[in-house]
Amino acid sequence: TYEGLGRLDWLEPLKPDLVLVAFGANDCGYHFLIPEETKLALTSLAKGIMERYGSDVVVCSTAGDNPLKPFFKHLDETLKVQREAAQECGVPFVDMRSAILAATENGKRWTEFHFDEGNCHPTDPGQAVWAEAAFKTIQESMK
Numbered sequence: 001t002y003e004g005l006g007r008l009d010w011l012e013p014l015k016p017d018l019v020l021v022a023f024g025a026n027d028c029g030y031h032f033l034i035p036e037e038t039k040l041a042l043t044s045l046a047k048g049i050m051e052r053y054g055s056d057v058v059v060c061s062t063a064g065d066n067p068l069k070p071f072f073k074h075l076d077e078t079l080k081v082q083r084e085a086a087q088e089c090g091v092p093f094v095d096m097r098s099a100i101l102a103a104t105e106n107g108k109r110w111t112e113f114h115f116d117e118g119n120c121h122p123t124d125p126g127q128a129v130w131a132e133a134a135f136k137t138i139q140e141s142m143k
């Protein structure tokens with residue numbers, strides 16, 4: 001998540017109206033951060049984007065790992081602080097974890113939506129689940 005802070009300048013040429021902030025998976029899987037650090041970085045990202053660019057922001061949770069072959073650490077705690085970061089910033093929150101668990105029937109159909117049973121990266125059908133969840137949240141927040 002902290003690496004995302006270094007990418008804020010990348011948005012300048014794009015002048016985005018809307019930014020989806022989707023950091024936190026590596027904080028649980030490869031470059032461990034304690035959940036409080038993830039929350040601080042996400043909050044800083046969301047606020048920084050809104051302040052610097054006047055963009056709307058949506059915070060997306062990590063979709064996580066396969067519950068039948070778990071390898072993430074402190075996933076539930078990280079999901080909790082991701083939601084809290086969105087609330088503190090007053091921005092919508094996309095619960096990607098719930099969306100992907102519903103699509104995969106809690107991991108039983110994981111490989112239909114990911115590269116393999118132990119992989120957290122979505123294939124095209126998995127990307128469609130993510131996009132649908134994000135679109136639904138954005139649409140609901142516009143009401």
